[in-house]
Amino acid sequence: MTGxxxxxxxxxxxxxxxxxxxxxxxxxxHAALWLISTLFGVAVIFALLDAGFLAVVQVVxxxxxxxxxxxxxxxxxxxxMRDQGPQMNRNWWIGALIAASSFGGLFFLLRGWNGLSxxxxxxxxxxxxxxxxxxxxxxxxAYVLPFEVASVLLVAALVGAVYLAFNRK
Amino acid sequence: MVPISWYLTLxxxxxxxxLFGVLSRRNAVxxxxxxxxxxxxxxxxxxxxxxxxxxxxxxxxxxxxIVFAVAAAEVAVGLALVISVxxxxxxxxxxxxxxxxx
Numbered sequence: 001m002t003g004x005x006x007x008x009x010x011x012x013x014x015x016x017x018x019x020x021x022x023x024x025x026x027x028x029x030h031a032a033l034w035l036i037s038t039l040f041g042v043a044v045i046f047a048l049l050d051a052g053f054l055a056v057v058q059v060v061x062x063x064x065x066x067x068x069x070x071x072x073x074x075x076x077x078x079x080x081m082r083d084q085g086p087q088m089n090r091n092w093w094i095g096a097l098i099a100a101s102s103f104g105g106l107f108f109l110l111r112g113w114n115g116l117s118x119x120x121x122x123x124x125x126x127x128x129x130x131x132x133x134x135x136x137x138x139x140x141x142a143y144v145l146p147f148e149v150a151s152v153l154l155v156a157a158l159v160g161a162v163y164l165a166f167n168r169k
Numbered sequence: 170m171v172p173i174s175w176y177l178t179l180x181x182x183x184x185x186x187x188l189f190g191v192l193s194r195r196n197a198v199x200x201x202x203x204x205x206x207x208x209x210x211x212x213x214x215x216x217x218x219x220x221x222x223x224x225x226x227x228x229x230x231x232x233x234x235i236v237f238a239v240a241a242a243e244v245a246v247g248l249a250l251v252i253s254v255x256x257x258x259x260x261x262x263x264x265x266x267x268x269x270x271x
Contacts, residue, residue: 008171012179019183019206023190028198035202038183042209045179048171049220054212054233061237066205066244073198073248077255088193089264095192103185107178116174120221127224133234136227143231150238157242164249167256 008048015041026087032070039063050123053130176217184210197251197261201244208240 018041021034039062046055089095110116123129136142183206190203212233219229255261 002170005171005175008175012175015179016182016186019186022202022206023186023194023199028196031199031202035205038206039209042183042213045176045213046216049176049216051216051219051230051233054216054230057234057237058212061241062205062209066241069244069248070198070202070205073251076252077198077261087195087199089195092193095189098192099185099189102188103181106181106184110174110177110181116172118173118221119170120173121224123224129224129227129230132225133227133230136231137234142227146231146235150235153242154238157245161245161249164246164253 004048008045011041011044011048015045024087028074029071032067032074035070036063036067039067050129053133173217173221176213180210180213180217182210183207183213195262195264197254197263197266198248200263201247201251204243204247205240208236208243212236 015038018034018038022031022038025031025034039058043055043058043063046052046058137147138144187203187206187208187210190206191200192203194200194203215229215233215236219227219233222229251261254266258266260266
């Protein structure tokens with residue numbers, strides 16, 4: 001077992017454990033904090049996959065913005081859930097069953113896939129992934145249209161969120 | 170080198186954990202937390218297939234960036250909806266939010 005595999009296993013179990021805490025812990029502020037540690041684990045996975053830009057965006061956008069937004073929302077809707085009965089709904093065991101069977105199904109499909117033996121080719125020397133990504137995002141022959149659609153979506157979400165949460169007196 | 174199956178298994182497990190959170194939580198904010206876990210699992214898959222496929226083709230990373238943007242939009246609108254409902258109904262429990270208009 002190589003060092004990279006050991007790092008992967010440690011990070012993977014850390015990520016999955018934090019993810020389990022996110023969905024099971026009773027205190028929502030704690031759940032948001034566990035989400036931050038899950039997101040950080042995923043950022044390390046991105047770094048292991050040589051996707052450095054994704055790792056940085058994960059830390060800046062997900063941890064820096066989205067997780068903080070969650071903590072704000074938890075505090076703004078602060079009628080403590082713990083004195084309002086259980087955290088799980090009555091049919092939580094059906095949810096657990098569906099989640100377990102979805103994992104089982106995905107794992108089964110994965111076993112039958114014939115691409116599992118492929119290995120990562122070495123990154124060619126002089127290949128700048130961030131440069132390539134930036135070029136691909138604005139190149140008319142590549143992904144400029146999804147990029148523009150994403151920016152329109154963000155503007156629409158910005159306007160919609162302000163409209164929805166605006167407190168009309 | 171880490172086999173690609175490890176990444177895909179991690180991604181499937183994280184997706185299932187998020188799915189469990191979405192299906193079984195009562196609090197609307199906690200449901201959104203579960204959706205975040207599922208989106209992250211998808212991103213791991215996209216990055217893994219980029220790395221183990223043709224590195225020159227940036228499609229995997231581009232789609233991961235799009236997923237980031239969609240996740241940010243989804244969280245902003247979703248939490249705004251939750252806060253708006255909380256102001257009117259004084260609850261964030263998904264079971265209690267069962268009317269389109271009141």
